[in-house]
Amino acid sequence: MNRREFIKGASLGIGAGALGAMGLYSYTPMRRAFLPEVERKMTDFGVCKSVKVTNISETSWFDNGIFMKNVTGAGGLLVDQYTYNWAPFGNGKGIGKGTYDEGMAKIKPYLQKGQLHEAWAIAKENSVDADNAGGFSCLVEVEAMDGTKTKYLFDCGWNYDWMEESFKREGIDNMLANGEIAGFIQTHEHMDHYWAFPVVAKYAPNIHVYTPNTFYPQGKQYLKDSGHVGEWTEVKKGLYSLQPGVALYQFECPIIFKVYGEMSLYCNVKDVGLVSITGCCHQGIILFADTAYKELRYEGDKFYGLYGGLHISPFDDWDPKYDDLVIGLKKWNLQRVGCNHCTGLITAQKFVDAGYPVVKGTARFRSKTTNYLGNGDIITFPG
Amino acid sequence: MKLENILPRALGESDSDCASIFTSLVMAAHFERTRARSLGWRGVRPCASSHPAWTCRVAGAESVFGLRFDGENRDDSPEAGSCLRGYFSLYVFPPAESPLLDSFPLEALRFAMSPHYENAIREFSGCERELLPFLLGELRIDVSFAGNALALTLKAPARHRVLAADGIEAEDGWLVAPGKPECDVPAFRLLLRLFATLAATAEQQTGEKALVFRGMTSIPRRVFHADGTLEDCGNEKEILLSITASFGPSLAMEGENLHGIPNIPARHRPEELEKGDKPVLHVLTGFLGAGKTTFLRRWLDFLHGRERYTGVIQNEFGKVELDATLMKGDTLVEALDEGCVCCSLADSLRPGLERIIAAMPAEQFVLETTGLANPDNIMEALQGLRDLVVPGLVITVADALDLCGKRRVNEHPEESGIRRAQLQKADVIILNKSDMVSSHALTQLTERLRALNAGALLLPAHYGAIPFAELDAWIDAHGKTRLPSHTPRLMPMGTHAVTHADEGYEARALEFDGPVSVTDLEEILRSAGPGLCRAKGIIPVEGEGVCIVQYAAGQLEITPAPNEKPLDLVLIGTALAV
Numbered sequence: 001m002n003r004r005e006f007i008k009g010a011s012l013g014i015g016a017g018a019l020g021a022m023g024l025y026s027y028t029p030m031r032r033a034f035l036p037e038v039e040r041k042m043t044d045f046g047v048c049k050s051v052k053v054t055n056i057s058e059t060s061w062f063d064n065g066i067f068m069k070n071v072t073g074a075g076g077l078l079v080d081q082y083t084y085n086w087a088p089f090g091n092g093k094g095i096g097k098g099t100y101d102e103g104m105a106k107i108k109p110y111l112q113k114g115q116l117h118e119a120w121a122i123a124k125e126n127s128v129d130a131d132n133a134g135g136f137s138c139l140v141e142v143e144a145m146d147g148t149k150t151k152y153l154f155d156c157g158w159n160y161d162w163m164e165e166s167f168k169r170e171g172i173d174n175m176l177a178n179g180e181i182a183g184f185i186q187t188h189e190h191m192d193h194y195w196a197f198p199v200v201a202k203y204a205p206n207i208h209v210y211t212p213n214t215f216y217p218q219g220k221q222y223l224k225d226s227g228h229v230g231e232w233t234e235v236k237k238g239l240y241s242l243q244p245g246v247a248l249y250q251f252e253c254p255i256i257f258k259v260y261g262e263m264s265l266y267c268n269v270k271d272v273g274l275v276s277i278t279g280c281c282h283q284g285i286i287l288f289a290d291t292a293y294k295e296l297r298y299e300g301d302k303f304y305g306l307y308g309g310l311h312i313s314p315f316d317d318w319d320p321k322y323d324d325l326v327i328g329l330k331k332w333n334l335q336r337v338g339c340n341h342c343t344g345l346i347t348a349q350k351f352v353d354a355g356y357p358v359v360k361g362t363a364r365f366r367s368k369t370t371n372y373l374g375n376g377d378i379i380t381f382p383g
Numbered sequence: 384m385k386l387e388n389i390l391p392r393a394l395g396e397s398d399s400d401c402a403s404i405f406t407s408l409v410m411a412a413h414f415e416r417t418r419a420r421s422l423g424w425r426g427v428r429p430c431a432s433s434h435p436a437w438t439c440r441v442a443g444a445e446s447v448f449g450l451r452f453d454g455e456n457r458d459d460s461p462e463a464g465s466c467l468r469g470y471f472s473l474y475v476f477p478p479a480e481s482p483l484l485d486s487f488p489l490e491a492l493r494f495a496m497s498p499h500y501e502n503a504i505r506e507f508s509g510c511e512r513e514l515l516p517f518l519l520g521e522l523r524i525d526v527s528f529a530g531n532a533l534a535l536t537l538k539a540p541a542r543h544r545v546l547a548a549d550g551i552e553a554e555d556g557w558l559v560a561p562g563k564p565e566c567d568v569p570a571f572r573l574l575l576r577l578f579a580t581l582a583a584t585a586e587q588q589t590g591e592k593a594l595v596f597r598g599m600t601s602i603p604r605r606v607f608h609a610d611g612t613l614e615d616c617g618n619e620k621e622i623l624l625s626i627t628a629s630f631g632p633s634l635a636m637e638g639e640n641l642h643g644i645p646n647i648p649a650r651h652r653p654e655e656l657e658k659g660d661k662p663v664l665h666v667l668t669g670f671l672g673a674g675k676t677t678f679l680r681r682w683l684d685f686l687h688g689r690e691r692y693t694g695v696i697q698n699e700f701g702k703v704e705l706d707a708t709l710m711k712g713d714t715l716v717e718a719l720d721e722g723c724v725c726c727s728l729a730d731s732l733r734p735g736l737e738r739i740i741a742a743m744p745a746e747q748f749v750l751e752t753t754g755l756a757n758p759d760n761i762m763e764a765l766q767g768l769r770d771l772v773v774p775g776l777v778i779t780v781a782d783a784l785d786l787c788g789k790r791r792v793n794e795h796p797e798e799s800g801i802r803r804a805q806l807q808k809a810d811v812i813i814l815n816k817s818d819m820v821s822s823h824a825l826t827q828l829t830e831r832l833r834a835l836n837a838g839a840l841l842l843p844a845h846y847g848a849i850p851f852a853e854l855d856a857w858i859d860a861h862g863k864t865r866l867p868s869h870t871p872r873l874m875p876m877g878t879h880a881v882t883h884a885d886e887g888y889e890a891r892a893l894e895f896d897g898p899v900s901v902t903d904l905e906e907i908l909r910s911a912g913p914g915l916c917r918a919k920g921i922i923p924v925e926g927e928g929v930c931i932v933q934y935a936a937g938q939l940e941i942t943p944a945p946n947e948k949p950l951d952l953v954l955i956g957t958a959l960a961v
Contacts, residue, residue, distance in 0.1 A: 001553040003485050007493045009554070028488075028518045029540060029602055029621060030472065030570075040432075065715040068692040069743045077414045077690055214391050237397050252390070252403040254411040256690060260391050283429075290431040290508070311688070314410050315419075318426025318440035318447060320852035322505070325688075346684035350848065368712075 042297040046244030047270040049143040051381045053277060053307045055373055057157050057166045058340035059134040059366050060192035066132045070095065081191050081257035082218050088120060088160065088195060090127025098127070100218040104225055111226060114202045120160040133159035134366070136193050136309065136341050139172060139181075140277060142246050142267060150243060151181045153207075154265065155193040155279055156200045163196035167203075169365070169376060176203035185248065186211040187279030188255060188262040189219040198226040206230035210240075212250050212261035235263055239295060245269070249291065251283035253314070266292060267381070273304030273335070275381040280342050284313035285325065289332055303332040305381040307373065309341030326350045336383050338373030345369050359383070384589050384631035386530035394467055394528050401469020401524045402435040402452040404533075409437070412584045416691055417659030417746055422587065423580035423651030425859065432509030438476075441580040442651045445481060448577045449474035449507045449514065450522060458525075463634045465528040472511075473520040473539070475573045476504050483573075488545070488566040491516035519543060519570035522578070525634040532631035535585055537578040539570040541622040549609040565607070571624040579649040582628035586647075593628035595648075596641035600625070656773060656858060662740060663747040664772035666761055666868075668805045669780030671754030671917030671955055672935020674815040676706045678780050678847030679751055683714055685851040692745045696735055698753050706751065708921065708947060709931070715743045732764060736771050747775065754917060754955070755888050757801055758808040762868060776854060777868035779809035779839075780847070781832070783817045785936035787824045806832060809839045810866045811857060816936075817843035838867040888916075891961045892951040898923040901941065907952075908934055912960040920952030 001009075061067045071077065074084045074096035082089055082100040089103025106126055110119035124130040135157020142150045153172065157163035167173045175181050184207045186194055200207065205227050211219075213234035223232065233240075240248040245268045254260050265277040274292055281288055289303060312325040322328070325347050329337075338359045339348050348371035351358045359379050360370045367374025386394075389407045394400050409427060413419040425440040436451040455469035477483040479495045487495075494500055494513060503510040520539030526532065543566065550561035559565050586593050600623045603615035627635075628647060635641060656663060669675045679695065686693050697706050698719045707718045717739040719731050732750075739748060752761060758777050765774045786802075806812060812832060817825055825843070832841060840857045842849040858866070893907070899922060908918060918934035921944060929947055933940045954961055 001555050001558060003489060003492055006553050006558050007496055028515060030518055030521050063712050064687060065712065069715055072692055072743045072745050254407050256414050287429045287431055294432055315413050315427035316852060317428055320856040321850050323852035324850060344684045344688040346681050347688060
């Protein structure tokens with residue numbers, strides 16, 4: 001009898017004694033005995049009543065062909081973003097030959113005076129395809145259990161002109177100037193999420209800024225050069241609580257264009273479940289969801305809602321049939337999804353076709369599809 | 384060795400710094416897919432339901448590997464200076480049907496034969512308990528607090544054997560005779576490919592060549608008894624082999640007896656298609672109106688979502704830039720208009736390729752041919768472009784509706800001419816619009832296509848959507864052999880591959896001054912005659928405004944496109960009465 005036939009028999013009871021007696025698996029010499037089994041950590045980070053997200057801009061760049069031309073022309077995805085000669089860090093030397101310092105030297109006099117349109121105009125002359133730049137930014141409003149509302153600005157976009165226009169459209173400029181926004185969350189250092197920071201600093205130089213603690217020196221310097229003078233919290237790997245029911249989570253991961261670390265926002269909505277807000281989710285949606293499952297205690301153990309750009313994974317899956325965001329998300333039984341930005345137009349369409357609870361947008365202000373929660377659109381959790 | 388190039392912060396901030404280092408090494412290697420693949424990576428899946436963990440595949444190994452981060456501790460011994468040592472358990476999961484599993488512990492085989500196996504591997508973190516019989520080795524990452532030294536060490540039994548003191552008895556005799564090994568797994572050898580891929584990755588990330596050492600220790604072999612007790616075997620040893628790839632000053636542990644060897648053994652040697660020295664050019668064919676552009680847009684969405692930037696060269700038969708208009712903003716498109724690359728434009732393909740490669744030096748390009756192109760002729764032309772590109776897949780989009788359409792009894796459209804050539808030359812056949820024919824017809828069509836081209840991957844599709852990663856897997860599957868399309872086909876003397884000119888295809892352009900009614904449009908298509916295969920254009924339609932008009936396989940599709948500039952309606956077919 002061969003081993004496979006034996007096992008088939010054993011499952012029917014014959015020989016089961018022999019198998020059972022083997023102490024199953026305790027004989028592998030490579031097992032590390034000293035480590036205790038880890039159960040789910042399930043940190044209780046409180047609850048909030050509701051969350052509202054206003055999409056200020058999800059269009060990071062307007063023409064993918066131009067963007068790809070820039071990236072490949074500068075030498076690819078490994079190149080440091082500050083050397084692309086993308087605005088505002090243009091030095092006039094052409095694609096792939098920029099530096100932060102040279103670019104900053106050209107615009108700094110204008111930044112100091114708050115003349116951002118002029119600064120961008122200078123940058124435009126010295127950089128490549130500045131008009132293709134847009135940006136990613138949204139406003140997150142959290143309603144606490146007592147009804148108090150707290151606003152957070154989540155990323156700030158790329159193009160000064162575009163973001164100024166977008167901020168004005170949604171009234172963000174006034175909110176910033178009036179001190180209505182409690183904190184500014186910078187998810188990661190990528191240009192399309194971060195480089196319009198001077199627009200934030202112009203209206204609210206004192207705003208409390210949260211960044212991953214893994215910004216590179218240029219990114220840290222940019223905060224200062226933009227005129228920021230307020231508190232700055234550098235969030236370490238793992239969970240960082242902002243208020244009851246609201247926490248940041250910093251994922252340590254290297255990202256293309258020489259960026260490191262990305263934060264996402266988890267909100268625990270009372271009686272509803274977990275709501276996650278992401279910038280790009282470069283760590284990958286699978287890891288992102290697994291981490292929430294392991295680390296956090298949330299209402300009803302339910303993964304309720306999602307907003308933002310959704311990268312499935314930084315890797316190819318080893319099983320080709322699973323290399324699909326639609327399949328990747330299936331496990332979580334989401335109730336409300338607002339996707340956009342780096343999700344992919346056709347992936348969004350596939351979500352809709354597959355019957356996912358995608359909240360449709362209005363395709364205004366240069367957003368390309370109603371399957372995206374587009375520029376100027378709002379999503380609330382619960383719906 | 385500068386640790387800050389891998390992890391840009393000081394060590395000691397978390398209790399899982401070595402997990403962060405591992406993540407950083409592997410993720411950074413995957414920024415560019417070609418790099419990752421030429422290092423040997425064949426897919427990674429992170430999971431974290433219990434411990435940080437990963438499953439992955441590497442080139443040259445049939446098994447899936449699991450790595451689980453177990454923890455780390457600080458070592459301040461004088462031998463190593465101040466360093467952090469992180470431990471990962473290594474698991475090997477052979478395919479359930481692999482004969483290799485017969486050398487694994489019976490408990491491993493039992494679990495592999497259960498329906499839970501596949502899912503347990505995918506959800507590795509959280510299923511480690513059930514998967515323990517597959518635990519075969521250990522990976523250690525040592526890193527100095529000074530940030531100037533890093534070492535990766537694999538340790539595993541040369542042969543993992545556990546003796547069954549009382550044997551295991553089957554109905555017809557001993558399955559394992561008393562005193563003989565219940566399992567006999569070449570653990571170290573199985574894990575070596577994984578280690579080699581990791582070590583090569585670390586070489587690339589640190590920019591340094593690793594110093595490689597091997598070591599050997601032994602532990603008592605274990606023996607189990609029928610009552611379930613385990614004990615050390617008095618006279619037999621289990622040999623533990625180790626291999627270390629070290630960067631910067633040595634971080635060896637006390638008592639480690641190491642011997643230098645020149646190189647990382649079992650390192651992956653990439654094939655031409657993986658190396659990425661030259662961009663890959665895929666050829667997309669398919670008969671008129673089969674859905675090539677729809678398929679291409681979806682594929683690009685998949686690729687670009689993974690930062691695999693891909694440029695497109697489009698060629699249309701007839702003077703219309705509709706396809707390029709549809710792709711606007713998606714990617715960089717080089718349009719080669721009027722005529723067909725497979726015959727009249729063979730000479731313009733080179734300058735077109737040169738232009739797009741110069742504008743966008745991407746890893747791959749897709750040549751979308753006209754619906755009338757014969758890939759035989761294109762593949763011949765591509766041989767002359769090997770200084771610019773490496774030929775990739777020939778993908779043929781087939782129109783299930785067209786191929787199942789009404790014809791005379793026992794006459795099938797794919798049996799002649801250009802359709803046949805496109806299907807025969809394909810590495811991959813996308814059976815588009817498969818939702819629009821009955822499952823019976825689809826089965827019959829699939830059989831006919833198999834008979835026509837047994838070597839191709841056949842994927843049914845609805846609006847051009849397929850599991851796109853299957854295309855990569857298909858290329859992998861042919862890493863060591865030729866893709867079917869790369870096999871040269873010698874034509875008999877005095878003949879040439881069929882072209883659309885031979886078959887009398889022509890294109891006619893119609894310009895409209897004002898809006899056309901749908902009825903008029905249908906009439907135009909009807910009166911063009913039975914030879915009409917395809918019509919497309921952007922024209923004003925009564926009551927709808929400017930619309931994209933597409934006609935193929937008897938189906939007329941009108942989609943409003945208010946922002947587009949009108950383009951002539953082009954009719955393509957044979958003996959057109961226009």
